[in-house]
Amino acid sequence: MKVAVLQMNVRLGDVEANRQKALHMIHTGLAHHAQLFVLPEMWTTGYRLDQIHTLAEPETGPTLLLLQRLAREYSIEIIAGSIAESRNSKIYNTAYAIDKTGAIIAKYSKIHLIGLMAEEKYISPGDRKCSFELSTGPAGLIICYDIRFTELPRSLALEGCTTLFIPAQWPEQRGEHWRVLNQARAIENQLFVISANTVNGRGNGKMYGHSMIIDPWGKIIAEGGSTEELILADVDFSTVADIRKRLPVFTDRRPQYY
Numbered sequence: 001m002k003v004a005v006l007q008m009n010v011r012l013g014d015v016e017a018n019r020q021k022a023l024h025m026i027h028t029g030l031a032h033h034a035q036l037f038v039l040p041e042m043w044t045t046g047y048r049l050d051q052i053h054t055l056a057e058p059e060t061g062p063t064l065l066l067l068q069r070l071a072r073e074y075s076i077e078i079i080a081g082s083i084a085e086s087r088n089s090k091i092y093n094t095a096y097a098i099d100k101t102g103a104i105i106a107k108y109s110k111i112h113l114i115g116l117m118a119e120e121k122y123i124s125p126g127d128r129k130c131s132f133e134l135s136t137g138p139a140g141l142i143i144c145y146d147i148r149f150t151e152l153p154r155s156l157a158l159e160g161c162t163t164l165f166i167p168a169q170w171p172e173q174r175g176e177h178w179r180v181l182n183q184a185r186a187i188e189n190q191l192f193v194i195s196a197n198t199v200n201g202r203g204n205g206k207m208y209g210h211s212m213i214i215d216p217w218g219k220i221i222a223e224g225g226s227t228e229e230l231i232l233a234d235v236d237f238s239t240v241a242d243i244r245k246r247l248p249v250f251t252d253r254r255p256q257y258y
Contacts, residue, residue: 004029009228013048039081040196041167056084072102106132110143136237144168157189166195175208187218
């Protein structure tokens, strides 16, 4: 399957401009016959937290409706990154999975909020993990800072997930952590990791880019650079079962001792 990862230079607080950019990038991916699209974290607003209550949308807002229409029209699957979702008078950092019929088949609100960005002052944390079924097999969703909490992706792998999607806005100053953590989550859980990062900002707020598609051995199949780009790769998702058979980490676990 051809996968397209949208590594966007997000315009801070400019929801319509970011929507149009994503639309253009998706059409570019369609021209290359991509069937699965992955967007980054908070890609409609960026971290414009001081205006987030004004910029946030409900699930039924124009952003999700646009992506649902595209999925339905072109029979594609979309991991809709995350947006600032308004729900019950609160704001959540929420990612969505959309199937080929345009239906929202899963949503995940970020559990671990990062104090370094004062996220918890503006955004409410999620309270449940997320797994779902794509044409590629069982999949899970986490968001950015969640990658540092090994128990969450491991629990998704133990539920049978063979792909882990990670929308992110990861800073350049901790870029080496990004690379190591993405590969570690793939290797230790024997699953594909597909992460979509952004490249906006400057100084200590500059985002790292380097979105990745990593196989269950930890091999980087495709990686973005430090500028806006569409990352395309052909991925054989059927290899997970063979890798887990050859190196049976999950059956060799002895959790009664730890």
